[in-house]
Amino acid sequence: MPSEKHWNYEKDIVRSSINGVCLANPFLKYIEAERVVYNSKPSENKVTLVSGGGAGHEPLHLGFVGDGLLDVAVSGSIFASPSVKQILAGVNSKPSKKGTIIIVKNYTGDILHFGLAAERAKSQGTNAEMLIVQDDVSVGRTKNGMVGRRGLSGTSLVHKIVGAKAALDNGAASLDEVHALGQKVIENLVTIGASLDRVTVPSSKADHEKGEEDKSDEEEEQIDELGKDEIEIGMGIHNEHGIKRVNPIPTAEQLVETLLKYLLDPNDKERYYVPYEKDDEFVLMVNNLGATSNLELYAIQSIVTEKLASLYKLKPVRIYTGSFTTSLDGPGFSITMLNVTRAGGKEVLRCLDLPTTALAWNSGVTTDQWSQLGSHIITEPPVISTASSDVKFNPATVEAILKEGCKKVLEVEPKVTMYDTVAGDGDCGETLASGAHSITKALQEKKLDTKDAVKMFDEMGDLIESAMGGTSGGLYSIFISSMGTYLKKQEETRGGFTVSEKDFADTVAAGLAGLQKYTRARVGGRTLMDALIPFVETFKDTCDVSKAAEAAQKGADSTRKLAAKFGRASYVGEDEFKRFDSEGGIPDPGAIGLAALLGGFVAGYKSV
Template identity: 80%
Template sequence: MPSDKHWNYEKDLVTTSINGVCLANPFLKYIEAERVVYNSKNTTDKVTILSGGGSGHEPLHLGFVGDGLLDVAVSGSIFASPSVKQIVAGINSKPSNKGTIVVVKNYTGDILHFGLASERSKAQGSNIELLIVQDDVSVGRTKNGMVGRRGLAGTLLVHKIIGAKSSIDNHSSTLEEVHSLGQRVIDNLITIGVSLDRVTVPASNADKRSKEIEEEEEENEKFDELTKDEIEIGMGIHNEHGIKRVSPIPNVEDLAETLLAYLLDPNDKERYYVPYKKDDEWVLMINNLGATSNLELYAIQSIVNDKLNDIYGIKPVRIYTGAFTTALDGPGFSITLLNVTRAGGDEILRCLDNPTTAPGWNSSITKSQWSELGSHIITEPPAVNTVSSDVKFDSKTVEKILIQGCKNVIKVEPQITLYDTVAGDGDCGETLAAGANAITNSLKNGKLQTQDAVKFFDELGDLIETAMGGTSGGLYSIFISSMGTYLKKQEKEIGGFNVSKEQFADTLEAGLTGLQKYTRARVGDRTLMDTLIPFVETFKSTVDLSKAIEAANKGAESTRKLAAKFGRASYVGEDEFKRFDSEGGLPDPGAIGLAALIKGFIEGYNSSA
């Protein structure tokens, strides 16, 4: 069982730990202010591989920065996604003529922040492709249908294979080739975890974790802790609950059979994600969640290997055992299987066998290489690419639109807060008001450029993400950044232009398309998408603002009758909603807030006509 005691630190634990990793590797450079670590050796003539996420999973991610593996790792606080600003700094730290692959595990905060950073970098001229790792089988298809599988220890195999692919044959692989191989690996990965108990988080970092993680932990607190003679199958790497508890604790031989059935049983339609044939080749990885002794871990590996052969006729062609993707002091392990035959056959094995200097993967740095060691601390983050264009807005019109939209949001903030006190965590109104106030202040101080359309969206996206934060700030910022990316692309194709209503309708559609890559919420899911999608689609088809706002309002009001599928509202009991029966039901606060914002935008536009 894990101890609830931790060492105390005067300095920030995460930042100090990253520094320690870099001290042990002569090729790593550390942008301390942004928690970015990169390999100083690699050329710009290769596809750059960047990954990252919350700390607490070491050696993932920064332990795998090195020749033939990751080029860049970006670290957040414990179990919390790094910010968009950090990720963009990571992308800019290793610019590539061939482009950058961004690898992210399938968690809401990570998807939004890494997705927004990718869109922002695209708008600034970078060539970026995203790989979303999904390998967990514990939560079946029915329950995870809206969000997909979680990303677990299989992430490391994705890193290793695409890192090698981008490096071998004198870095000859293209961005498309590396991305395609990575996606085939993800499509053929399966992982299941099990733990004796929950992890404990060092208290000194509790105040630095993201809001999303705090919400997640509050949900976890609704469940009883594991008893002394109980395990949990399917536990995630952030303390998330699994699929079942087992008591008494079974012997590992029986447990291995149970876990392998979740991975490989073709009769389990909820979890049979990777079909296989008798002669398919497989890779097996046994991952230490943090507090399983090496003595036990290798015993577990031996037992799992025997069960694979005896029950399924599988004899792995490669076996990896160790701490690869941990959960702090998690007293458990996970089993990952990769179907090599389906993913790419000999190419996969060649990439796995390719040497690397990354310390987390059997590194071997020579004496002569140590002599190259210099200071690894980078005091100045890389310069942020600035964007500009000859795509123009009418500046005065834009300012009137923004000011009136912000006024509307601030006016309805108390009502939205009331709704969110029941349906969420009570801060939706305050979050929207924070964004509105940030825009108003930036306009007042002349810090938001409103004539250059591409630059406007770039600055606005950054402003909103910083001011609002959290999931809603990420969603708004991705939508905004995607619009800027679209206009920049249009400029390349047709040259400079003044944005017409018809062109703005196309831009809104592009923004929606970009946003839908990072959220599965659609009309009917009781989110802000119930407002946004009808507005964009109606304006695109009619170029009529009156009809578009009518559709937006109708969509927002429809959420009063919908069951929540995302966020905290999905946990709220029916009795909590009855107090709003007199007004037709409790609506989604985000949908109502967005409708008010759009209404203000259109009022501002009409006043400028």
Template identity: 75%
Template sequence: MPSEKHWNYTTDIVRTSINGVCLANPFLKYIESERVVYNSNSSNEKVTILSGGGSGHEPLHLGFVGDGLLDVAVCGNVFASPSVKQIVSGINSKPSKKGTIIVVKNYTGDILHFGLASERVKASGLNVELLIVQDDVSVGKTKNGMVGRRGLAGTSLVHKIVGAKSILDNHSASFDEVYNLGQKVIDNLVTIGASLDRVTIPLSKANNNENDNDSDSDDDEKIDELSKDEVEIGMGIHNEHGIKRVSPIPTVEDLAESLLKYLLDPNDKERHYVNFDSNDDVVLLINNLGATSNLELYAIQSIVVEKLNSVYKIKPVRIYTGSFTTSLDGPGFSITLLNVTKAGGDEVLRCLDTPTTATAWNSAIKTKDWESLGNHIIKEVPEVHNIKSNIKIDSSLVEKILVKGCEDVLKVEPKVTLYDTVAGDGDCGETLAAGANDILKALKDKSLELTDAVKFFDELGDLVETAMGGTSGGLYSIFISSMGSYLKKIDDESNGNFQLNEKEFAKTLNAGLKGLQKYTRAKVGDRTLMDTLIPFVETFANTNDLSKAVEEGHKGAESTRKLEAKFGRASYVGEEEFRKFDAEGGLPDPGAIGLDALIQGFVSGYNA
């Protein structure tokens, strides 16, 4: 059972821990205000490798910053994604001529925030792409079909391989070569974990008072502890429920054999993601979830190696054992297998064997490197690229559109809040209102750019994400920022001769939708705000008829009254709660209704 006691901190435990890691490596620099750590020794001639996410998974992210591994790590609060502002600062801390690859685990909060940050910097001309790690096999294909597999300990192998690839042969690898190798590794990774109990989260007064962003987990619910004689299979790295509990606790020999079956059984159609042939080279990683002793961990590793050989005729060509992707003090472990042969063969092994100065891998720091290199604390935030364009917009018209849209959202807020009290966590209306109020305040203060189209969308996206926060803020901001990225590209290609008329704005909206769809799998019929957004945007793009587009968007919002929820908390609500709204045609999706009001307000302001 995990201890209910923790050391008592008077400082922010996350910031203090980051500082401690930096003190252990003379090359690390720490942008304290943004919780960004970068390797001052890495070259801008190579592809930059950036990763990050919630704290609590150490040494993942932060511990892997060093030569031949990560160039930058961005740290959120415990189990919470860092903000877009932090991530943008991280990207700007180590700019590369070739571009930046962001390695991110497949969790909603991380995908939205890192995705939005990448869209923001793309608008300034930088080459940035997400490499999304999905290696969990515990949740079957039927259940995870909409969101994909979770990212677990296999992430550390991805870090090591793409990090090494980016420096080998005098940094000769191109952006696409590094990215494609990383994707092949992800496609051939499988992981499953088991734990004796939940984790406990250490708190400090400083950390308690700091606002968190969205959790990088998809499951924030209160989770019950396991009994004394029970083990849970498939537990995630954020206290998420596993797929099954086993009691009494089996022997490690029996447990290892059952876990390997999840990874290797070709007859399990729900979990068979990677083929392993007897002659394939395989890498084994045994990962400590946080509270398994080294004595036990190496015993577990030995047993797993024996079972791989005796049951599956697999002899790993590389074995890594230790803490790579933890879950605070989680009393468990996970098994990761990488099919090296299918992922790239000798190239993958060469990357794994490349020395690194990262503190969490096999350190290659030399004695002379410990000479003082100056203070590692960086007070200045890296300069953000100046985003501007030649595309002009009518400031008075834009203001009129924004004011009417925000006013209409504020009018519908009580109804949206009522719907979300039943279908969600009750904050959808307040979130929309917060965004609307901050836009109105920015207009009053004249602090929002209203003449340069690209700069307008960049500032609006940042304003909305900051004001709204959470998943909704991320979705709106990615859509807005993707519109700005599209216009920036058009401006560069047209040499300043582009005019943003109604027809071109329809194309811009469509580009925003395409950008958003890179980061969410929600579609029409899934009972989300996409039921409003997709019909509106696609109708406008296909017909150039704004009135028709508004009508289709409204129909989409109303259609959610009859749809089964597939995303978010609404998917857990009982049918009896929905029946309370039969008199008005059913309980709609709050986000879809809120967006419908916003669109109708915008168009009303445009036509006034």
């Protein structure tokens, strides 16, 4: 069982930990302001790799920065995604002529923030692609159909293989080649874990003074402690519930047999993600979730290897055992298997065997190299440039549109808040109002370039993400940034131009396409997409903004009759909604707020 006691820290524990990692590897540089760590060795002639996520999974991600592995890692607070600003600082700390691959685990907060950073980076001229790691098998296909599998310890293998691919042969591989191998590896990964109990989160004096910690959709979930003679199978790396509790605690041999069945049983159609033939080669990783002793971990690895041979006639060609992707002091372990034959065969093994200076894998640092290097502290983060273009808006029209849209959002905020108090966590209205206030203030202070269309979208994306935060801020910002990216590409082929109504219809369609890469929500899912998609499609088909706004409102109203499939509303009991039967049901708060915003935009446009 985990101890509820932790050491006390006067300073931020995450920043102190990052500094400690850098002190242990002389090649690492640390941008303190943004919690970014990067390999100081030159890499501009190879594809660069950026990864990151919440703290608490060490040595992931910082421990994987080094030669032949990650170039950059970005850390959020404990179990919370880093901000877009941090991620962009990471991308800009190691620019590459060949492009950048951003690796992220499949969690909502991480995908939105890293996805928005990728879109912002692309709009600013960086050739960037994302790899989303999904290897969990505990939740079956039916239940995870909308969101996909969670990213677990298979992330460590993805880092190692993709990092080596980018470094081999003096960085000869192209962005597409590195990305393709990474995707193939992800498609052939499976992981499941088991734990004796939940994790406990350490804190610092600064945390107590602040009174609260950063939050994310996947942050630590307070769950019932397990009984003294009980374990849980499938618990996630953010303290999420598992899929099954077992009492009494089975023997390690019995437990391993159960876990391997989740990974390899071809009769389990819900979880048989990676088919295999008798001659296929596998890599095995037995990962410590944080508080399993090395004595036990290697014993478990031995049992896993024995059971693979006796039950499945499989002998791993590589075995990795240790702490790779942890969950703070989680008293458990996970088993990851990679079908090497299907993922790339000898190329994958060559990548796994490439030496690296990254602390989490191994170290090839010599005494001479230690003595040649100075301080790893970087006091000034890199400057992130703002995109600009010769694509023009009419400033008066843009200002009228934005002002009226913000006005309508503020008018509807009390109603949105009321709806969200029942259907969500009560902050949707306040979040939208924060975005509206930030835009209004920026217009008043002349901090939005309403003439340069690409620059305005770049500035507004940053503004909205900072002001709103959370999932809503990420969704809006990705949509906005994708529109800027589209107009920048248009300029490359057309040269400078003034945005027409037809151009803008195409631009919002591109914004929607960009957003849909990072969320599976569609019409009927009871989200803001029920308003956004009808608006975009109607505007694209008719070039009539009034009809588009009407379609958005109709779509938002239709959510009164829909069951929630995404977010916190999907967990609320139906009885909570009955008091809104007299008005036709309770709508999705985000959809109502967006419809009001779009209606305001149209009113502002018509007033000019």
